Amino acid sequence: AKQCFTLDKMSCRTPNESMTFSINQTQYTPNLNSLDLFLISLHGIVSIIGIVENLLILAVVGFYIRRSIISTWILNLAASDLLTSAFLPFFTLYMAQGNNWILGKTFCRIYSSIFFFNMHFSGFLLAAISLDRCLVVVRPVWAQNYRSIKGVKRICAGIWMLAIICIIPFFLFRDIIKVGDGRNLCYYNYALYPPSDLNNLQALCKQRKEILAFTKFLLAFLIPLLIIIFSYLAVNSSLARRGCRRGPLRLVRLVTFFLCWAPYQLFIIMEVMAPNKHPVKKFTEKALPVAATIAFLNATLNPILYVFSCNDLRMKIRHSFGAVMERVLSPASITHPSSSRSPMCLCATFVWVGAGMSRWMGTTGGRRLPRATGPPAGRGRHPPSQGGQAVRRRQASRR
Structure with a gap:
């Protein structure tokens, strides 16, 4: 949707300013262009695929595969991606309304926090998975002695807690901002919770905006990316010394992580650093919704790269x-309504x-056992009769 305002002004607005600004607010009617319609359709498709994929993984890996270190990593990744995919329809609704949020302030904060949670959690967890694979290849003896399911569960629990802590500022500074064309934006408001000795509100907002942008860039993207690259190079180097060849899947995972999150993170940095009314700032404000859509693809691609490739x-x-x-389609289920x-x-x-x-x-090794066509060995075709049993008892007593 077209925006006739600057995000800097919207993200530094006190409650009184928002109330005054919305006095002449009119009823907003969405005016969607072809790009908006494409993004809305893409969001719907991505949401459905992501929910189905990750639900399937949770069911099959959670109840169908023996618990292991790899399955523990996969279950945690699928849980985070499912959470993101389940909340994606609300972002789709937001775009379909022309960036007009109609679900209230509390849900605005929750929905935004889920996106940033997945951003941090995916980065942390994929970095941990890469390090784990690196240790298995580079230090196999150490990995055999010290890797355990219990240890991986503790690491995953720590990652969940760390990701929750990282999104607290994004939850606190999310707000409903009313604009003159009748819309309610679900966006940052860095003017919330000002200190008592505040002298310059604009400077405070700019400082908070820069801190959050660079912290998010470092923790959720750059540091995990460097860890994944380091692990990839270490594994390839170790395998090359042994004369082994490595498949391209690991490189595909690395490139996918970069392509999904790099546009969003880089546009955020550009939007923060560019001066007001600069062409770069205007470009990034229009490109951010597209970059966010690409970032949402990560929740759909992870199951393909980490699960369905096996x-x-x-x-x-x-x-x-x-x-x-x-x-479901058996004759019994069709015959009996119950x-x-x-x-x-x-x-x-x-x-x-x-x-x-x-x-x-587990008992057949994945192969269906042939159905027996005759009686078990050493037995007759029919159960022994009572008369036959009595004869055998008399013969045994004579002996």
């Missing part, structure tokens, strides 16, 4: 889907079948 996981997911469909499944029942059936198939896969 042949074993793909096979197990395919088996679990087949089991669910066989159960066998019909609601969405909640289908989810429960999916989990139950996944758990059962996990045991089945």
Whole structure:
């Protein structure tokens, strides 16, 4: 949507100024262009795919695969991506309304915090996964002795807590800002919570804006990116010394992380540093919604890069889907109305079948055992009769 105001003025507004500014506010009617419609459609598609992918991963990996270090990493990543995908429709609604927020101040803060939480959590967790893989390849003896599921769970819990702490400023400085064309923006307001000895509000807002932008850039993007690059180079160097070849998937993950988050982070830095009314600032204000859409793609691409790229996981997911469909479409479920499944029942059936198939896969190695065509060895075709048992007892007593 077109913006006829500067974000700097909007992000440094006291409550009294917002109230005065909105006296002549008119009813806003969205005027969407082709780019807006494309982004809205893309958001809807990304949201649906992200929810389905990450729900599937949580069900299959959580109930269908034996707990391991890798599955623990994947479960935590899928939980964060599912949270982001579930809140993406609200951002889509915001764009469909022409950047007019209609869901209240509290939910504005929650929805924005979820986006920034995923930004920090994904960076921290992907860096931890890269370091873990690096240790396995470069220091295999150390990894064998000290890596454990309990240790990974503690690391993941620490990452969750660290990401929550990092988004506290973004939660506190999010506000509903009323503008003259009738819109309610869900945006930063750095004028909130001013100190008692404040002399220059604009300077305070600029300082807070720069601190948050550079802190977010360093913690959520640059430091994780450097760790991922270092791990990638260390693994490749170690494998090259052993004469082993490394597949391109690790490089694809690195490039995907960079392409998803770099545009948003760089545009934020440019928007903070550019002077008011500068062409760069105007460009970044228009480009930020597109960059945010690209960043949301990360929640959809992570399952493909970290889960569905594994042949074993793909096979197990395919088996679990087949089991669910066989159960739902079985003659018993069609004949008896009570066998019909609601969405909640289908989810429960999916989990139950996944758990059962996990045991089945563990005992058969993933291959269906051939059905026996005859009686077990050493037995007759029919159960022994009572008369036959009496004869054998008399023979045993004579001996």
